[in-house]
Amino acid sequence: MKLSTRDLLVDLLLEAFDETVPVETDPADAVRARMATLVEQFPSEQAEVTEKLNRYIGALEEWRAALPCAAPQCAAPQHSAREMALRKAALLFNHHLFFEVHEVLEAQWRVEHDPPRLFLQGLIQVAVAFHHLERRNFRGALSLLHDGLEKIMPYRPAFLGVELREFVARLIACHEELQRLGPEHCDQFQSTRIPLLQFQGD
Numbered sequence: 784m785k786l787s788t789r790d791l792l793v794d795l796l797l798e799a800f801d802e803t804v805p806v807e808t809d810p811a812d813a814v815r816a817r818m819a820t821l822v823e824q825f826p827s828e829q830a831e832v833t834e835k836l837n838r839y840i841g842a843l844e845e846w847r848a849a850l851p852c853a854a855p856q857c858a859a860p861q862h863s864a865r866e867m868a869l870r871k872a873a874l875l876f877n878h879h880l881f882f883e884v885h886e887v888l889e890a891q892w893r894v895e896h897d898p899p900r901l902f903l904q905g906l907i908q909v910a911v912a913f914h915h916l917e918r919r920n921f922r923g924a925l926s927l928l929h930d931g932l933e934k935i936m937p938y939r940p941a942f943l944g945v946e947l948r949e950f951v952a953r954l955i956a957c958h959e960e961l962q963r964l965g966p967e968h969c970d971q972f973q974s975t976r977i978p979l980l981q982f983q984g985d
Contacts, residue, residue, distance in 0.1 A: 784828055784831045784832070784835070785828065788825055788828055788831075788832065789882065791821075792821070792832065792835055792836070792839070793882065793883055793886050795813070795814060795817065795821075795839070796814070796839050796842075796843075796880075796883055797886065797887070798813060799811065799813040799814050799839070799843055800843070800846065800871060800887075809843075809844075809847055810843045810846060810847055811839075811840045811843035811844045811847065814836055814839050814840050814843060815840060818833075818836050818840075821836065822836075838878055838879075838880060839880070841878060842874055842875060842878040842880060845874060845878075846871070846874055849870075849874075864891065865891055865895070865899065865943065866943070866944065868887055868888060868890070868891035869888075869891075869943060869944070869945060869982075870982070871887045872884045872887045872888045872906065872910070872980070873945070873980040873981065873982065875887060876910055876979075876980040877979050877980060879913070879917075879974060879977065881910040881911065881913045881914035881917070882910075882911070882914045884906070884907070884910035885907050885910055885911050885914070888903050888906060888907050888910075889907060891903060892904060892907065898938070898942075899943060901934055902934065902935060902938055902942055902943065904931075904934055905930075905931045905932070905933070905934025905935035906931065906935060906980075907931070908927045908928075908930050908931030908934065909927070909928060909931035909932070909935070909954060910931075911923075911927050912924045912925075912926075912927035912928035912931060913928075913977060915927060916961070916969065916972060919969065919970060921961070921965070921966035921969040922966070924961060924969070925958070925961050925962065928954065928957065928958050928961070929958060931954075932951065932954055932955065932958065935947060935951060936951055939951055941983050944982045944983055945980065945981070945982060945983075946981045946982060946983050949978065950978050950979075950980060950981070953976070953977075953978035954978060956976065957972075957976050957977060957978075960972060960976060
C-alpha cells in the first residue's frame with residue numbers, strides 16, 4: 784500500500800475514534816459511509832484498502848461496545864487521556880493494526896514525562912516491529928522488538944494498568960523465533976505468536 788493511501792486511511796480511523804459522543808453514535812459508521820468511495824478511489828489497491836477498512840470496522844465495533852457510558856447521567860468514571868490512548872492502542876494491537884498503534888500512542892507520548900513516556904515509547908517500538916515484520920523488513924523488526932522489550936521489561940508485572948508478565952514473556956518468545964528463522968525465512972513467522980495487549984482485570 785502506498786504511504787499516501789495508508790496515511791489517509793489512518794486519518795479516517797483516528798477521526799472515527801472521536802465519533803463516540805453521544806455514545807449512541809457508532810464510530811464504525813464513519814468508516815462504512817466512506818468505504819465504497821475509498822475503494823473506488825484507489826483502483827490499484829482495492830484489495831488492500833478493503834481488507835484494511837474491514838479491520839478498522841471490526842476494531843471500532845469492539846471499541847464502541849467497550850465504551851463507558853458518555854451520557855451526563857451516567858455514573859461510570861471517565862478515563863484519562865492517557866488511559867484512553869492506551870486502550871485504543873491495545874485494541875488496535877490486538878487487531879494487528881500495528882502502524883495505527885504508533886499513530887495513537889505517539890500523540891500521547893509527546894506530552895508525557897518519564898517513566899510513562901519511556902514505557903509508551905517501548906510499546907510503540909514493539910508495535911512498529913510487527914509492522915516491519917508484515918512488510919518483510921527482518922532487521923527493522925528484530926531491532927525494534929529488542930529495543931521495545933528493553934524499555935517495557937523493567938515495568939513487569941504491570942504498569943499503567945497494562946498486564947506485562949505474559950505480554951513480555953510472549954514477546955521474548957517472538958524475538959527468539961525471529962532469530963531462529965532469520966531473514967530468509969521470516970515470512971514463516973506465525974502471527975498467532977503475537978501476544979494480546981491487555982489490561983489487568985479485563
